[in-house]
Amino acid sequence: MPIKPRDRLIVALDLSSVEAAEAMVARLGDAVSFYKIGYQLAFAGGLAYAQTLTGAGKRVFLDLKLHDIGNTVAQGVKSVARLGATFLTVHAYPQTMRAAVEAREGNLRILAVTVLTSYDDRDLKAAGYDATVTSLVATRAEQARTLGVDGLVCSPEEAANVRSIVATEMALVTPGIRPAGADAGDQKRIMTPAAAIAAGADYLVVGRPIVAAADPRASAEAIIAEIAAAAKEN
Ligand code: C5P
Numbered sequence: 553m554p555i556k557p558r559d560r561l562i563v564a565l566d567l568s569s570v571e572a573a574e575a576m577v578a579r580l581g582d583a584v585s586f587y588k589i590g591y592q593l594a595f596a597g598g599l600a601y602a603q604t605l606t607g608a609g610k611r612v613f614l615d616l617k618l619h620d621i622g623n624t625v626a627q628g629v630k631s632v633a634r635l636g637a638t639f640l641t642v643h644a645y646p647q648t649m650r651a652a653v654e655a656r657e658g659n660l661r662i663l664a665v666t667v668l669t670s671y672d673d674r675d676l677k678a679a680g681y682d683a684t685v686t687s688l689v690a691t692r693a694e695q696a697r698t699l700g701v702d703g704l705v706c707s708p709e710e711a712a713n714v715r716s717i718v719a720t721e722m723a724l725v726t727p728g729i730r731p732a733g734a735d736a737g738d739q740k741r742i743m744t745p746a747a748a749i750a751a752g753a754d755y756l757v758v759g760r761p762i763v764a765a766a767d768p769r770a771s772a773e774a775i776i777a778e779i780a781a782a783a784k785e786n
Contacts, residue, residue: 555754557780561772562586562613562725564759570597576763577605583772586638588757590615599635606636613639617665622651629655629662639663639725641705644692649699661702663725666692666714669707669741693717708743708751715752727757731775734761745775749782
């Protein structure tokens with residue numbers, strides 16, 4: 553089933569309070585159906601707010617990047633499933649992925665983060681790895697596929713390569729999206745929404761180009777229109 557263009561946009565609620573998040577969600581209205589909650593909001597009341605959002609018919613991506621011993625991951629995943637979340641991230645370590653996949657229930661889907669996009673080859677070496685980012689991303693994508701993980705978070709630049717490893721069976725979710733002409737902020741490896749779709753992304757995570765825009769709803773609608781045009785061509 554093709555995903556509707558509007559449902560491919562995930563807006564990152566990188567805001568400091570539930571009040572600010574509520575105001576943003578109200579401004580975006582029915583333009584946006586899917587929200588991402590990360591550390592900043594999750595640890596400031598955002599987990600309870602996730603449940604409010606799912607209760608209101610929105611989908612929620614909890615970007616909590618779990619990594620712990622298997623039992624702890626499994627119990628955490630069960631609690632997240634009860635919040636009604638659609639996506640939850642874990643780091644792509646085999647034990648962690650296995651525990652998360654086995655514990656998921658209801659609508660919850662597990663996404664693995666292969667290698668954080670802030671890491672380069674030198675950072676991996678400093679962390680004790682004898683691998684390049686490219687090779688580790690490929691190894692972990694393959695492991696995630698074998699373990700039955702539902703999707704992967706990757707940079708738009710990695711998407712085409714990762715897509716060739718996992719065929720069409722896994723959802724690819726890409727942050728680092730900037731409409732042409734938008735401020736890159738601290739993102740180094742960016743792509744336009746159209747280019748990310750062409751590279752094989754299923755869902756695009758967009759934060760500041762929407763939440764920091766003068767007119768967030770208009771910005772979201774412009775991105776959705778770009779996704780729709782690109783999806784038709786690909
Ligand atoms: O504001 P911006 O569009 O850059 O926000 C992107 C969102 O995606 C942020 O919530 C950021 O934490 C998240 N993210 C990312 N790169 C990753 C994983 C997550 O930018 N590799």
